[in-house]
Each structure stands twice: as C-alpha cells, then as structure tokens.
Amino acid sequence: MRRRRPESLRANAAWRVADGFGGAVPTASRYVEPGSIDEMLSAIQQARRDGLAVTFRGAGRSYGDAALNHSGVLLDLRRLNRVIRWDAATGTIEVEPGVTIEDLWRHALPHGYWPAVVPGTMRPTIGGCLAMNIHGKNNYREGPFGDHVLDFDLVTPDGALLRCSRSENADVFHAAIGGLGLLGAITRVTIRLKKVETGLLRVEPIVEGSLASAMTAFEGVLPTSDYAVGWVDAVAPGRSLGRAVLHRATYTSAAEIADAASTLDPNRQDLPRSIYGVPKDQIWRLMRPAMTNAGVRLVNAARYRVARLHGQKPYLQSHVAFAFLLDYVPDWRLAYGPAGLIQYQVFVPHQTAPAALAAVIAKTQAARRPSYLGVLKRHRPDDFLLSHAVDGWSLALDFAVGRDRDGLWRLTEQLTEIVLAAGGRFYFAKDAVLRPGDVSRAYGRDRLDRFLAVKARLDPGNVLTSDLWRRVSG
Numbered sequence: 001m002r003r004r005r006p007e008s009l010r011a012n013a014a015w016r017v018a019d020g021f022g023g024a025v026p027t028a029s030r031y032v033e034p035g036s037i038d039e040m041l042s043a044i045q046q047a048r049r050d051g052l053a054v055t056f057r058g059a060g061r062s063y064g065d066a067a068l069n070h071s072g073v074l075l076d077l078r079r080l081n082r083v084i085r086w087d088a089a090t091g092t093i094e095v096e097p098g099v100t101i102e103d104l105w106r107h108a109l110p111h112g113y114w115p116a117v118v119p120g121t122m123r124p125t126i127g128g129c130l131a132m133n134i135h136g137k138n139n140y141r142e143g144p145f146g147d148h149v150l151d152f153d154l155v156t157p158d159g160a161l162l163r164c165s166r167s168e169n170a171d172v173f174h175a176a177i178g179g180l181g182l183l184g185a186i187t188r189v190t191i192r193l194k195k196v197e198t199g200l201l202r203v204e205p206i207v208e209g210s211l212a213s214a215m216t217a218f219e220g221v222l223p224t225s226d227y228a229v230g231w232v233d234a235v236a237p238g239r240s241l242g243r244a245v246l247h248r249a250t251y252t253s254a255a256e257i258a259d260a261a262s263t264l265d266p267n268r269q270d271l272p273r274s275i276y277g278v279p280k281d282q283i284w285r286l287m288r289p290a291m292t293n294a295g296v297r298l299v300n301a302a303r304y305r306v307a308r309l310h311g312q313k314p315y316l317q318s319h320v321a322f323a324f325l326l327d328y329v330p331d332w333r334l335a336y337g338p339a340g341l342i343q344y345q346v347f348v349p350h351q352t353a354p355a356a357l358a359a360v361i362a363k364t365q366a367a368r369r370p371s372y373l374g375v376l377k378r379h380r381p382d383d384f385l386l387s388h389a390v391d392g393w394s395l396a397l398d399f400a401v402g403r404d405r406d407g408l409w410r411l412t413e414q415l416t417e418i419v420l421a422a423g424g425r426f427y428f429a430k431d432a433v434l435r436p437g438d439v440s441r442a443y444g445r446d447r448l449d450r451f452l453a454v455k456a457r458l459d460p461g462n463v464l465t466s467d468l469w470r471r472v473s474g
Contacts, residue, residue, distance in 0.1 A: 204312055249322055
C-alpha cells in the first residue's frame with residue numbers, strides 16, 4: 001500500500017508537554033498519535049524530511065526521560081494495539097507494539113497462559129517492554145522479557161524492513177531488545193507465554209532484620225521459588241539497616257485448588273476498587289502527609305512489626321495481585337509532591353553486592369535523603385547488548401525530588417561511584433541521572449561501540465533519539 005505523505009510535522013504537529021512516570025523531567029514535543037502502522041511509518045519518514053528527531057512512546061511508564069524528546073517528534077504508539085495472532089496450543093502470541101501487558105494476560109489467561117516476565121505494573125506496552133528489556137520478580141529463573149521474544153519486525157528510518165530473531169538478523173535482535181527504541185520502529189512482535197494451571201500463587205513472607213540476613217535468606221529460597229522479591233526498609237539505621245520482608249511465590253497446580261478453572265477467569269484477577277473502604281483513586285492523598293523522613297520511618301516500622309507479628313504463614317494470591325503491586329493505588333506517585341520522584345535502580349554482581357548495597361543505603365541516610373521505597377531482586381546475566389542484568393542483585397530506590405533538586409542529583413553521583421566501583425550497571429527504564437562517563441564505565445567501550453555500529457548502519461541520519469540518549473551518550 002502506498003502511504004500518503006503527511007504535511008510537515010515541523011509546521012503542523014501539535015505541541016504537548018510530556019513527562020516521565022516520575023513527574024520530574026517534563027518537556028515539550030511535537031506529539032503524533034498514529035492510528036496504524038502505516039501512519040507511524042509515514043510520520044517517521046516525514047520527520048526525517050523535516051530534519052526532526054523522533055522518539056517512540058508507549059504508556060510513558062519509564063520513570064525518567066527515556067520516552068521524551070525535547071522539541072522533536074514524540075510518536076505515541078498506544079493506538080497500535082491489535083492482537084494479530086494467538087495460538088493457544090503453543091502459547092505464542094503475535095501483537096502490535098501498543099498492546100499492553102494487561103491486554104496480554106487478559107487475552108491469554110483463560111487459556112491457561114501467563115506472560116513469563118512482567119514488570120511491577122500491567123500498564124506498559126509490549127513495544128516499551130521490548131525497548132527496555134524489562135525484568136520481573138523471577139529474573140533469576142526466567143531471565144528478562146527478551147528471552148521470551150521469538151521474533152519481531154523492525155522498520156528502519158529509511159524504510160527497510162528487517163525480520164529479526166535469534167537466527168535471522170541476530171545482531172539486530174540482540175541490540176534492539178533493550179536498545180531504547182533507537183534502531184527502528186517495531187511493528188510486530190511474537191512472544192512465547194508460560195503455561196499455568198491456575199490463576200493463583202502460593203506466597204510465603206520471610207522477615208529479616210538486616211540487609212545481610214535478607215540477602216542470605218533470599219539466596220536460600222531461590223531454588224524452590226518461581227518468584228522472589230524483597231521490600232527493604234531503607235530508612236532504618238544501624239543494625240537494622242536494610243531490614244526486609246521477602247516474599248517468595250510458587251505456581252499452584254490444578255490438583256491443589258478447588259475449581260481451578262474458575263481462577264483463570266480474568267474477572268477473578270481484578271484488583272480491589274477500594275482499600276479499607278477508601279476509594280483507590282483517593283489513597284494517594286492520604287499517603288502524602290506521611291511522605292517525609294519521619295513519616296516514612298514510622299510507616300516502615302509499623303509495616304515491619306506487623307510482618308513479624310503475622311509470621312511466615314503461606315497464603316494464596318492471584319497472579320495480578322502478586323505481580324502488579326504498583327497498580328493497587330492509582331496515581332501513587334502524586335504522593336511525592338509536585339516536584340515528583342526519581343527511581344534509582346542499581347545492579348551489582350553477587351560478590352560485591354552486600355557491601356555495595358549497604359553502602360548505598362547508608363550514604364542516602366547520611367545525606368538525609370533516604371529512599372522511601374526499596375525493592376530487592378536477584379538477577380542472572382543475558383545476551384542482549386545493552387543489558388542491565390548481572391549475575392547478582394538489584395536494588396531500586398525511590399527519592400522525592402522536593403526543593404533541593406541539585407542536591408539529589410549530587411547524591412546520585414556519589415551513589416553511582418559506589419556502584420561503578422563494585423562493577424555494577426543501571427536500568428535505563430528508571431534512569432534520570434546518569435552521565436556519559438557513567439554509562440561507558442558500566443557497560444564498557446566494546447559493548448557500546450558494537451551497539452553504535454548497529455545504529456550507524458540502521459539509522460545513519462540519527463533520526464531516532466531521545467532525551468535520555470542525548471544525556472547518556474554525550
């Protein structure tokens with residue numbers, strides 16, 4: 001089909017202010033929402049003729065500036081959300097990039113399938129998950145999102161179509177997954193999902209009094225857990241530094257669950273509309289007064305004590321309730337105040353992680369800028385070119401930006417030095433603070449040069465970029 005040439009985007013595209021999910025880095029862009037793959041490709045070609053840079057945007061769930069493009073063209077792909085093909089016999093699904101994680105599980109769960117890897121929210125698009133190579137609470141077992149992608153179609157800015165898989169254009173396959181949307185437009189993705197017998201997980205909490213004991217306990221449950229994640233109290237000092245409540249989960253079999261088939265009904269998975277009688281869309285307002293160092297210290301202490309009181313009693317929980325904690329409270333990020341928040345997630349090798357992660361938490365406390373949320377996970381390495389994963393651990397920290405924005409950025413520079421000295425890496429889906437030298441040290445020149453070589457071949461005019469890429473590439 002011949003694509004109709006759009007009018008100049010430089011002259012006619014509407015301007016809109018967009019932001020990362022953290023609400024800390026707003027910027028204005030020319031905003032385009034194509035209604036079809038054809039319209040998306042036409043917009044890219046027109047932007048190229050207009051001399052405008054292009055950034056792809058899905059649900060806007062990256063915390064920083066990965067899906068922002070100051071004064072350029074922002075292509076919002078959420079309308080490209082068709083399920084092209086579903087094979088219930090093999091659990092493979094073929095989709096457009098605007099399909100979301102929620103669309104995916106709602107489509108597949110009645111047939112006994114669940115996405116093998118999901119993030120902490122069901123809102124991201126598949127295109128965004130592929131571009132960031134997202135991970136979940138089972139990375140140590142299932143790897144990242146890209147490990148379950150079978151193939152995809154990528155269209156370069158000059159219009160060339162590449163079918164990419166582990167056997168066809170393999171270098172592009174391993175560069176584009178986790179490639180930040182910088183190599184071309186993903187128009188179709190095929191993903192293999194995981195077979196499950198029920199819609200329920202068996203969850204067991206484990207309470208530990210320090211970061212060191214939490215990491216030891218975490219390591220001990222990995223062989224018998226399908227998922228494992230830890231809430232870390234990043235405010236508690238001294239011997240309680242990094243105290244944690246871990247949650248391990250395992251799949252349940254149909255033999256264990258009465259009327260197991262009914263648990264696969266998506267309507268049985270829906271999150272509650274209220275919590276303790278309070279409408280969910282109002283809870284962030286109740287959270288906001290507690291979002292101070294003193295307030296979080298009290299809340300965390302109460303949460304830890306309640307967890308100890310309840311003990312390690314296993315319970316059943318739906319896949320959705322366990323996986324998508326960030327969706328329980330709509331607009332929870334607003335509780336951090338009008339300046340927003342940044343999330344700073346670090347990945348450190350196993351051998352150096354205990355000391356490095358403890359040093360990171362201690363540094364934030366010494367600066368009186370402790371993280372109000374800490375999440376601990378275990379990871380394994382993978383084959384993707386810009387992978388954040390290591391054979392080790394990640395710690396995600398949420399910081400309120402507040403009034404002293406410059407002070408927070410200076411603190412993250414100090415934290416980054418600790419992480420780099422420990423051989424660590426970072427997660428671009430969360431990042432808002434890294435500098436070019438940080439990225440070069442974390443990933444190594446050879447890895448970055450290989451990625452840049454693929455980009456130079458597919459996008460020699462550097463049409464595809466983003467605020468994040470400008471910041472970290474220099």
